Amino acid sequence: MPAREPGQDFIRDIVTSDLAGGRHKTVVTRFPPEPNGYLHIGHAKSICLNFGVASEFGGHCNLRFDDTNPAKEEQEYIDAIERDVRWLGFDWGDNLFHASDYFERLYEWAEVLIKAGKAYVDDQTHEEMRANRGTLTEPGRDSPFRGRSVDENLDLFRRMRAGEFPNGARVLRAKIDMAAGNINLRDPVMYRILHAPHPRTGTTWSIYPSYDYAHGQSDAIEGVTHSLCTLEFADHKPLYDWFIDNLPVPSKPHQYEFARLNLDYTILSKRVLTQLVRDGHVSGWDDPRMPTIAGIRRRGVPPEALRAFAASIGVARADSRVDYAMFEHPIRELLNKTASRRMAVLRPLKVVIENYPEGQVEELDAINNPEDEAAGSRKVTFGREIFIERDDFMEVPAKKFFRLAPGQEVRLRYAYFVKCTGVVKDASGEVTELRCTYDPETRGGNTPPDGRKVKATLHWVSAAGAVPAEVRLVNHLFANPNPDAGNFAAELNPNSLEVLTGCMLEAAAVASNEAAPMQFERQGYFVRDRDSTPGNPVFVRTVGLKDSFARAVAKG
RNA sequence: UGGGGCGUGGCCAAGCGGUAAGGCAACGGGUUUUGGUCCCGUGAUCCCAGGUUCGAAUCCUGGCGCCCCAGCCA
Numbered sequence: 001m002p003a004r005e006p007g008q009d010f011i012r013d014i015v016t017s018d019l020a021g022g023r024h025k026t027v028v029t030r031f032p033p034e035p036n037g038y039l040h041i042g043h044a045k046s047i048c049l050n051f052g053v054a055s056e057f058g059g060h061c062n063l064r065f066d067d068t069n070p071a072k073e074e075q076e077y078i079d080a081i082e083r084d085v086r087w088l089g090f091d092w093g094d095n096l097f098h099a100s101d102y103f104e105r106l107y108e109w110a111e112v113l114i115k116a117g118k119a120y121v122d123d124q125t126h127e128e129m130r131a132n133r134g135t136l137t138e139p140g141r142d143s144p145f146r147g148r149s150v151d152e153n154l155d156l157f158r159r160m161r162a163g164e165f166p167n168g169a170r171v172l173r174a175k176i177d178m179a180a181g182n183i184n185l186r187d188p189v190m191y192r193i194l195h196a197p198h199p200r201t202g203t204t205w206s207i208y209p210s211y212d213y214a215h216g217q218s219d220a221i222e223g224v225t226h227s228l229c230t231l232e233f234a235d236h237k238p239l240y241d242w243f244i245d246n247l248p249v250p251s252k253p254h255q256y257e258f259a260r261l262n263l264d265y266t267i268l269s270k271r272v273l274t275q276l277v278r279d280g281h282v283s284g285w286d287d288p289r290m291p292t293i294a295g296i297r298r299r300g301v302p303p304e305a306l307r308a309f310a311a312s313i314g315v316a317r318a319d320s321r322v323d324y325a326m327f328e329h330p331i332r333e334l335l336n337k338t339a340s341r342r343m344a345v346l347r348p349l350k351v352v353i354e355n356y357p358e359g360q361v362e363e364l365d366a367i368n369n370p371e372d373e374a375a376g377s378r379k380v381t382f383g384r385e386i387f388i389e390r391d392d393f394m395e396v397p398a399k400k401f402f403r404l405a406p407g408q409e410v411r412l413r414y415a416y417f418v419k420c421t422g423v424v425k426d427a428s429g430e431v432t433e434l435r436c437t438y439d440p441e442t443r444g445g446n447t448p449p450d451g452r453k454v455k456a457t458l459h460w461v462s463a464a465g466a467v468p469a470e471v472r473l474v475n476h477l478f479a480n481p482n483p484d485a486g487n488f489a490a491e492l493n494p495n496s497l498e499v500l501t502g503c504m505l506e507a508a509a510v511a512s513n514e515a516a517p518m519q520f521e522r523q524g525y526f527v528r529d530r531d532s533t534p535g536n537p538v539f540v541r542t543v544g545l546k547d548s549f550a551r552a553v554a555k556g
Numbered sequence: 557u558g559g560g561g562c563g564u565g566g567c568c569a570a571g572c573g574g575u576a577a578g579g580c581a582a583c584g585g586g587u588u589u590u591g592g593u594c595c596c597g598u599g600a601u602c603c604c605a606g607g608u609u610c611g612a613a614u615c616c617u618g619g620c621g622c623c624c625c626a627g628c629c630a
Contacts, residue, residue, distance in 0.1 A: 192628035
């Protein structure tokens with residue numbers, strides 16, 4: 001057996017040894033979403049695992065829709081899922097399947113079990129079934145219909161298929177063990193009557209297989225070798241194996257479970273996410289605050305960064321909750337190397353440079369990305385009136401505040417040193433304008449001949465070159481790091497979205513219509529949003545820059 | 557009280573009987589025309605208690621704690 005590579009996870013260990021031991025010649029995995037909602041970051045973990053393992057070991061991964069419950073599934077979700085998996089960077093080639101592709105075969109196999117005396121039609125009501133299932137500590141009781149003859153079961157099951165009975169009138173159950181400690185083995189339902197049109201099979205079926213009955217057999221039909229799912233399905237594994245062992249399936253897949261993702265400040269529950277959308281707590285499935293792949297994409301996170309995140313959290317069996325910084329880190333790491341820098345003043349404070357000639361305007365060189373020389377440079381226009389960030393000025397500077405204050409000198413990035421000489425206030429005492437002087441010898445932001453140093457460099461935008469825009473600051477959707485999904489509405493962060501209007505951006509920030517991520521210097525990474533209009537460009541903050549000053553201030 | 561699973565530094569996570577990787581975060585320090593980046597440095601004896609062994613996070617026994625399961629959802 002080959003030595004284990006450090007950093008590999010237990011799934012890859014199993015695949016490695018299965019291949020080395022000759023149990024399998026190739027590896028086949030599958031990503032099996034139910035099209036009843038949008039994919040979220042937890043699914044991204046699973047997608048990266050399934051497609052990643054397959055490609056690393058030279059196998060392939062199927063995209064299979066687990067479409068066994070037409071009451072909840074919709075075409076919109078099918079389309080969204082395909083789009084999101086592709087965007088994440090994975091390709092299923094020709095391996096696109098649906099559990100519904102196998103409905104006929106699954107039906108035939110159900111008759112196989114009936115004929116073998118291993119499945120029966122139960123007429124009990126929903127309530128009776130529940131009452132007879134027993135509890136966690138008490139065994140269940142056999143259904144009065146458990147002893148039906150094979151012929152009667154066959155007849156009834158065929159009539160269920162023919163649509164002779166109303167919804168819920170009967171079910172087909174596997175005959176296993178009503179006293180099993182594992183409740184999944186207490187004669188689980190294989191088929192229920194459901195007169196509902198299916199997105200793919202239309203009205204041809206009036207019975208639909210359950211997850212337990214459909215999943216393993218679908219894996220077997222597709223030749224899946226390693227069926228990876230989350231921990232809550234561990235209890236289903238004996239049932240998964242029971243069907244495989246009792247049916248003439250073409251291959252014998254094995255199920256392995258790993259811990260699902262939990263992320264601070266987010267809820268990864270399709271039920272809750274659906275509710276957030278339906279109740280209008282967010283603007284849609286792709287609201288940038290949503291943990292959906294669509295939301296994350298719209299927020300400007302590149303797919304490589306999402307994949308790097310998935311790789312960084314690993315795969316294991318221990319329940320865990322991932323620190324939000326783990327999500328932000330790979331985004332910053334990637335964008336730092338790739339995003340063009342631009343200057344944008346989010347909360348403008350006007351500054352008049354008194355000794356700069358009135359009416360004069362000049363172009364200064366600004367580097368696009370100090371981490372990437374090939375990104376080149378651009379021109380930014382400078383003039384007598386500029387805007388700086390309100391937060392970059394304090395009339396009475398706090399300790400360790402190095403930015404602008406009366407009498408204090410700072411550098412304007414790529415421009416000049418300026419010193420604050422005056423403050424203009426309105427009737428209410430609010431600062432509305434600053435008066436400064438500049439030092440012509442510091443052009444380009446260079447240190448002056450006298451070697452004078454300055455402790456801060458500010459970003460700025462000239463009034464002459466500014467383009468007004470709207471900027472949306474996206475924050476945690478939930479205020480609590482570990483929000484209660486059962487009471488999610490009360491957990492919402494009232495400040496999850498800050499919409500800033502009247503922001504001033506340098507022209508280059510809006511020159512391109514494409515949604516390439518940009519760094520607004522000293523602030524964070526932003527992308528142009530699709531809500532932009534010709535007169536009102538809109539940007540969304542992907543993630544802020546680390547801010548050790550803010551941290552120090554917060555600590556006091 | 558039945559069945560299944562899990563417990564390694566604040567968080568994630570390696571470790572597979574030979575004397576605790578790595579990443580994130582935090583905190584110091586250096587560089588810096590982004591209080592960004594980058595660079596350097598700082599922290600655990602492995603849930604607890606016994607046992608086996610020359611040697612245990614790794615094996616055994618007994619506790620304790622946490623998670624999942626009683627849908628005709630997946």
